Amino acid sequence: MSVIFLLIAVSTVVALFFLAAFVRAVKSGQFDDDRSPAVRMLNEDSPRQNNNP
Amino acid sequence: MTERFQYDNRIVKNFLFVTILWGIVGMLVGLIIAVQMVAQNTPPDAWYFWIVRPFTWLGELEWTKFGRLRPLHTNAVIFAFVGNAIFAGVYYSLQRLLKARMFSDALGRIHFWGWQLIIVLAAVTLPLGMTTGKEYAELEWPIDILITLVWVVFGINMFGTILKRRERHLYVAIWFYIATWVTVAMLHITNSIELPISLTKSYSWYAGVQDALVQWWYGHNAVAFFLTTPFLGLMYYFMPKAANRPVYSYKLSIIHFWALIFLYIWAGPHHLLYSALPDWAQSLGTVFSIMLIAPSWGGMLNGLLTLRGAWDRVREDPVLKFMVVAVTCYGMATLEGPLLSLKSWNAMAHFTDWIIAHVHIGGIGWNGMLTFGIVYWMVPRLFGTKLYSTKLANAHFWLGTLGIVFYAIPLYLAGFWQSGMWKQFTPDGYLVYKNFLDTVMEIKPAYWLRALGGLLYLSGAFIMVYNVVKTVKSGKLIANEDAEAPALEKVAAEEGGGHWHRWIERRPIQMLVISLVLVAIGGLFEMVPTFLVKSNIPTISSVKPYTPLELQGRDIYVREGCYTCHSQMVRPFRSETERYGEYAKAGEFVYDHPFQWGSRRTGPDLLREGGKYGHSWHYYHMYDPTSMSPGSLMPPYTHLYEHDLDTTTTKKKIEAMLTMGVPYDKEPYSPGFSDRANAHLMQQSDAIVAGLKKDNIDADCNKEIIALIAYLPRLGTDIQVKEVTQR
Numbered sequence: 001m002s003v004i005f006l007l008i009a010v011s012t013v014v015a016l017f018f019l020a021a022f023v024r025a026v027k028s029g030q031f032d033d034d035r036s037p038a039v040r041m042l043n044e045d046s047p048r049q050n051n052n053p
Numbered sequence: 054m055t056e057r058f059q060y061d062n063r064i065v066k067n068f069l070f071v072t073i074l075w076g077i078v079g080m081l082v083g084l085i086i087a088v089q090m091v092a093q094n095t096p097p098d099a100w101y102f103w104i105v106r107p108f109t110w111l112g113e114l115e116w117t118k119f120g121r122l123r124p125l126h127t128n129a130v131i132f133a134f135v136g137n138a139i140f141a142g143v144y145y146s147l148q149r150l151l152k153a154r155m156f157s158d159a160l161g162r163i164h165f166w167g168w169q170l171i172i173v174l175a176a177v178t179l180p181l182g183m184t185t186g187k188e189y190a191e192l193e194w195p196i197d198i199l200i201t202l203v204w205v206v207f208g209i210n211m212f213g214t215i216l217k218r219r220e221r222h223l224y225v226a227i228w229f230y231i232a233t234w235v236t237v238a239m240l241h242i243t244n245s246i247e248l249p250i251s252l253t254k255s256y257s258w259y260a261g262v263q264d265a266l267v268q269w270w271y272g273h274n275a276v277a278f279f280l281t282t283p284f285l286g287l288m289y290y291f292m293p294k295a296a297n298r299p300v301y302s303y304k305l306s307i308i309h310f311w312a313l314i315f316l317y318i319w320a321g322p323h324h325l326l327y328s329a330l331p332d333w334a335q336s337l338g339t340v341f342s343i344m345l346i347a348p349s350w351g352g353m354l355n356g357l358l359t360l361r362g363a364w365d366r367v368r369e370d371p372v373l374k375f376m377v378v379a380v381t382c383y384g385m386a387t388l389e390g391p392l393l394s395l396k397s398w399n400a401m402a403h404f405t406d407w408i409i410a411h412v413h414i415g416g417i418g419w420n421g422m423l424t425f426g427i428v429y430w431m432v433p434r435l436f437g438t439k440l441y442s443t444k445l446a447n448a449h450f451w452l453g454t455l456g457i458v459f460y461a462i463p464l465y466l467a468g469f470w471q472s473g474m475w476k477q478f479t480p481d482g483y484l485v486y487k488n489f490l491d492t493v494m495e496i497k498p499a500y501w502l503r504a505l506g507g508l509l510y511l512s513g514a515f516i517m518v519y520n521v522v523k524t525v526k527s528g529k530l531i532a533n534e535d536a537e538a539p540a541l542e543k544v545a546a547e548e549g550g551g552h553w554h555r556w557i558e559r560r561p562i563q564m565l566v567i568s569l570v571l572v573a574i575g576g577l578f579e580m581v582p583t584f585l586v587k588s589n590i591p592t593i594s595s596v597k598p599y600t601p602l603e604l605q606g607r608d609i610y611v612r613e614g615c616y617t618c619h620s621q622m623v624r625p626f627r628s629e630t631e632r633y634g635e636y637a638k639a640g641e642f643v644y645d646h647p648f649q650w651g652s653r654r655t656g657p658d659l660l661r662e663g664g665k666y667g668h669s670w671h672y673y674h675m676y677d678p679t680s681m682s683p684g685s686l687m688p689p690y691t692h693l694y695e696h697d698l699d700t701t702t703t704k705k706k707i708e709a710m711l712t713m714g715v716p717y718d719k720e721p722y723s724p725g726f727s728d729r730a731n732a733h734l735m736q737q738s739d740a741i742v743a744g745l746k747k748d749n750i751d752a753d754c755n756k757e758i759i760a761l762i763a764y765l766p767r768l769g770t771d772i773q774v775k776e777v778t779q780r
Binding site: 022 | 149150222223225232235243266270290294298300304307314
């Protein structure tokens with residue numbers, strides 16, 4: 001079963017990577033606003049003159 | 054300052070078109086093998102003989118038997134259909150969410166053509182029997198390397214786009230894409246470590262139980278990070294877009310993401326319950342699988358509740374219909390998955406059609422229906438026009454939904470039903486269905502209905518092709534879509550000062566998640582000491598490496614994809630030990646590169662095949678299975694009687710095994726054995742042919758069949774086998 005060391009090591013590395021990504025994202029304020037991104041993604045950003053009134 | 058730029062729609066269009074193309078191909082192959090599975094040996098006097106003849110004729114050819122087409126079907130739908138759908142959706146949504154064109158058009162093109170090349174190579178090599186013998190990872194090592202390279206190209210293109218974005222916030226869909234990329238890269242590389250002996254043949258570096266664990270860690274996470282996370286990202290983008298309202302709870306979507314990815318990685322061992330895998334590893338898999346219900350259902354509800362107040366539009370808009378069914382199927386599959394991870398449930402469902410139904414709820418329900426919804430939403434937008442026919446899209450929707458129903462429900466019943474027959478005892482303690490084939494005969498009606506379900510689903514897809522072609526013709530591709538967005542400002546200095554822990558104290562939810570992660574990781578390290586116990590694999594001294602002829606026979610077994618219908622794993626239940634013989638021990642598989650435990654018993658388990666039948670039985674049976682088992686659904690393997698065994702590989706194979714620690718330099722073999730391997734091989738095949746002669750069979754000792762019938766009677770005979778009455 002020695003391969004389990006490999007799997008756990010690899011899985012843990014990925015988990016730690018995600019943990020680091022999570023901490024970084026939180027620190028940089030990615031999740032401070034948990035309302036407006038859901039609304040903003042609905043807006044299409046085609047140039048103004050092409051917008052239908 | 055507002056910047057003007059253009060979105061690249063051409064690459065999206067390319068990926069979208071091949072999604073449809075490969076989807077049709079993959080489903081068609083699925084339909085072919087579904088019919089083969091129920092009709093393979095239809096007698097010529099049956100009224101439907103000529104209806105099924107095209108399919109059964111394919112089943113008689115060397116290259117298009119079930120065992121070779123099944124890997125083609127799974128690889129085509131997973132990596133070609135779903136894979137290209139992921140790329141189409143990611144290339145479309147990523148640009149718009151980040152307000153930036155893709156990092157590089159050239160990389161996009163390399164990614165596109167590279168991925169199609171991989172698919173074409175798979176479509177050629179799998180029917181030719183070039184396979185590693187590991188489910189969903191069958192492609193041989195040169196293609197594995199190509200996959201890695203193309204995946205890296207995709208990664209550079211995606212992360213490059215993220216770096217040059219004009220929107221600081223990464224919408225939750227992008228998090229799902231990132232997790233997909235990172236995890237799939239890791240899974241693919243870890244599971245594909247193999248030792249090549251030629252351009253088209255390699256051996257898994259891992260053996261037996263270890264190989265099984267790595268494979269299902271990969272297999273489960275392939276479901277998690279190839280079929281689930283990217284599609285959740287797509288759901289979080291396309292569903293709000295199609296409904297034109299924000300996702301029900303953005304906060305929940307973030308929790309969904311983080312909880313899901315931290316839990317998913319550890320659930321793999323639930324594929325190996327009651328197997329020769331150590332018990333603690335099995336329990337670990339179960340625990341994490343059960344926990345997965347929470348984030349999965351959180352995500353499903355988040356998707357469905359996005360439509361709150363808009364359900365009247367679901368009635369009219371086929372795009373939303375497809376998405377509602379897709380997300381509902383996601384919910385069903387993710388509830389069922391944890392339940393199937395419970396040992397008691399698994400004891401009944403494993404190796405039956407239940408699992409096939411389960412994965413198709415995920416495959417044709419979740420992945421298929423969401424892809425169709427996205428296609429109907431995206432094509433008119435890419436071509437600046439309207440969908441040609443809503444009516445036809447609705448027809449597709451109903452055919453698809455009915456297809457799912459007709460596919461899954463009969464198979465659920467068949468699984469339940471057959472498992473019951475396998476386990477049924479008479480009052481005096483004998484198996485009621487002593488002959489395995491009898492239990493197969495009972496569920497044949499379900500197989501017919503399943504093929505009908507597949508046909509319905511596929512015909513819906515053809516309607517979509519027509520609708521898309523018409524729509525595309527009525528419009529013109531907007532290859533470069535104009536957009537404008539303010540440039541990203543430099544990040545303001547981080548809110549300085551204060552204790553480092555302040556930021557997390559203000560965020561209770563995040564803190565909860567982080568603590569959960571730490572607990573999970575901590576728990577694992579607590580278990581490390583148990584890993585150190587060497588007794589996990591009891592060494593069985595009577596287990597010996599395969600003889601050269603048996604090894605060649607085993608490679609034929611792998612090449613023909615026997616594992617797609619036969620398991621080699623007897624679980625410790627009375628119903629199984631009574632039918633097959635002694636249950637499997639971890640130490641029996643130490644020389645198996647790759648492991649061949651299988652996942653479905655369309656035919657009986659073969660672990661204890663040795664000692665049940667003689668060489669002549671196998672010789673007749675492989676030529677025409679119905680001659681020995683009337684009514685058998687197994688295709689004939691006549692090509693094995695025509696092809697000469699390639700003995701030029703023997704030396705290399707023995708040397709490769711030696712490299713991986715298989716003791717061909719110890720008793721009963723000796724150092725330098727690889728040079729004498731072919732002499733040994735000839736000796737053994739001559740002996741088998743002499744034995745066949747006694748049964749009045751004139752066999753040629755150079756043919757492949759001799760190797761296969763050397764391997765089969767050897768199976769499971771290394772350890773003392775209990776008397777078995779009949780399988």
